[in-house]
Amino acid sequence: MQTRPVVWTIAGSDSGGGAGIQADLLTFHDLGVHGCSAITANTAQNTLTVAAINPLPESALQSQLDALLSDLPPLAIKIGLLANTAQVHIVADFLRGLRAQGCQVPVVYDPVAVASSGASMTEGSTGAAVVSELLPLCDVLTPNRVELEWLASAEVDSAGDILIAAKKLAGANEIALAVTGGHFDIEPGTTADLLCVPGETGITSDWLIGRKIDTRDTHGTGCTYSSAVAAILAQGYPLKDACVVANAYVRRGLRLGNSSQIGEGPGPVGHCGWPNELQDFPEVLVAGSERAKHYATFDAAAAENYAAEFVQPDTTRLGLYPVVETVEWIEKLAREGVRTLQLRIKNPGDDLREQIERAVAIGRKFDLRLFINDYWQLAIECGAYGVHLGQEDLQAADLQAIQRAGLKLGISTHGFFEMLYAWQYRPSYLATGAIYATNTKDMSGQLQGPRKLARMATLLPDYPLVAIGGINVERAPDVAASGVGSIAVVTAITQAPDYQAAVTQLRAVIE
Numbered sequence: 001m002q003t004r005p006v007v008w009t010i011a012g013s014d015s016g017g018g019a020g021i022q023a024d025l026l027t028f029h030d031l032g033v034h035g036c037s038a039i040t041a042n043t044a045q046n047t048l049t050v051a052a053i054n055p056l057p058e059s060a061l062q063s064q065l066d067a068l069l070s071d072l073p074p075l076a077i078k079i080g081l082l083a084n085t086a087q088v089h090i091v092a093d094f095l096r097g098l099r100a101q102g103c104q105v106p107v108v109y110d111p112v113a114v115a116s117s118g119a120s121m122t123e124g125s126t127g128a129a130v131v132s133e134l135l136p137l138c139d140v141l142t143p144n145r146v147e148l149e150w151l152a153s154a155e156v157d158s159a160g161d162i163l164i165a166a167k168k169l170a171g172a173n174e175i176a177l178a179v180t181g182g183h184f185d186i187e188p189g190t191t192a193d194l195l196c197v198p199g200e201t202g203i204t205s206d207w208l209i210g211r212k213i214d215t216r217d218t219h220g221t222g223c224t225y226s227s228a229v230a231a232i233l234a235q236g237y238p239l240k241d242a243c244v245v246a247n248a249y250v251r252r253g254l255r256l257g258n259s260s261q262i263g264e265g266p267g268p269v270g271h272c273g274w275p276n277e278l279q280d281f282p283e284v285l286v287a288g289s290e291r292a293k294h295y296a297t298f299d300a301a302a303a304e305n306y307a308a309e310f311v312q313p314d315t316t317r318l319g320l321y322p323v324v325e326t327v328e329w330i331e332k333l334a335r336e337g338v339r340t341l342q343l344r345i346k347n348p349g350d351d352l353r354e355q356i357e358r359a360v361a362i363g364r365k366f367d368l369r370l371f372i373n374d375y376w377q378l379a380i381e382c383g384a385y386g387v388h389l390g391q392e393d394l395q396a397a398d399l400q401a402i403q404r405a406g407l408k409l410g411i412s413t414h415g416f417f418e419m420l421y422a423w424q425y426r427p428s429y430l431a432t433g434a435i436y437a438t439n440t441k442d443m444s445g446q447l448q449g450p451r452k453l454a455r456m457a458t459l460l461p462d463y464p465l466v467a468i469g470g471i472n473v474e475r476a477p478d479v480a481a482s483g484v485g486s487i488a489v490v491t492a493i494t495q496a497p498d499y500q501a502a503v504t505q506l507r508a509v510i511e
Ligand SMILES: Cc1ncc(COP(=O)(O)OP(=O)(O)O)c(N)n1
Pocket: 321, 323, 342, 344, 373, 374, 388, 389, 390, 391, 393, 410, 411, 412, 413, 431, 432, 433, 441, 466, 468, 488
């Protein structure tokens, strides 16, 4: 039995049951974590109005935090409504204490300041305390339009405005921002979240775009989103993955939640379980696509190389897929009946072209699906079956040339975010890794595990998916159970005491 990760919410109670603590706990439960709460205010609300904000005394907030810490330490913390400056101080002091004890859990702050009805939820001076004291202690900020304007002290209307305000806040506080897009109207019929993440090479920004869902029942979407981010981070997912899954969770709740029977006003967003349908997930905007023009991120140079819809292989189940570094291995494995193979030469000599030519010739002779890793120009020139590219290679490679030449294209991905990004290219297959720890390549920080793999695989049930990284004969059944149709391996074959036996065993599992 796995223990449920503990996640806290420090937020206000919504007596109407649609937002605040109530939405947070529903979200936590739905996404598989145990929720604890420290209540900051008892708000008197129904679906029509916020009748009163009744902040709890400082001692009441402090005692909840202390009680939780002594027995239920968190793996992530979500912060919502802080009703006044005193509460900001208490929470900031508490977080400083946690950090001083070495507790580095992610803190997600949803800066609830104004209700969707327009009612102010906090005392006037709270904003300044939030910016100076709290933001530097948080990891992720999830403002909507009004909240972004509140914290950035600027009017934010267009895509360009959102980018400027979000990057400013992210840079000033070394904090990631997930700006939720429900209140913006950038492109008709769509909503777009902006994700800004500070990193070693500066702040990356990505737009997550989805179809607008026609529903009145949107109460609690901000609370639900930020709680979902915290719950998913607590399960070890990286931030960008947590944000796309949380986005899908809310969109699923908007699509399926039906609370029109509750109250006279807008009802709550639904809580409908882990999102497992692609239709709820956002598109990750590609800078070279026409669409990027709407979002102030169009890159003309990237557009020259961008292409989508690559030739599909003859089957969605590519089976056993050995990745090897010599032509000799290609031939040996072809003779064993392996049909999908990759030539991955990481230390090329002067004879690189010759190696690729020979591999392509063997591929033709044995009717292989032979992919060339990295060297897409040589792959085109030698008439290979396909090329395999990593995420970074997508910016540099001429995808239009690969497509024109009719080569298949495989793309590496490491988690939900990259999978959705790569999906914008509609490649011939998507590879996901590293499923387990591997000595072949440094994949630390990018391990997916079979459970997450299965969650990813359900999004594209009829698409060629490949799992890679640390897979061997013992682990292969768990990987195959995820639903992928192909297992890529290096050492399980090239370092097997008996490679022929390894091929037979692995094929028996996946084919
Ligand atoms: C099937 C398959 N999946 C992933 C990879 C990794 O490709 P990439 O990210 O380009 O990294 P390198 O292999 O070049 O180190 C792969 N080769 N094959």
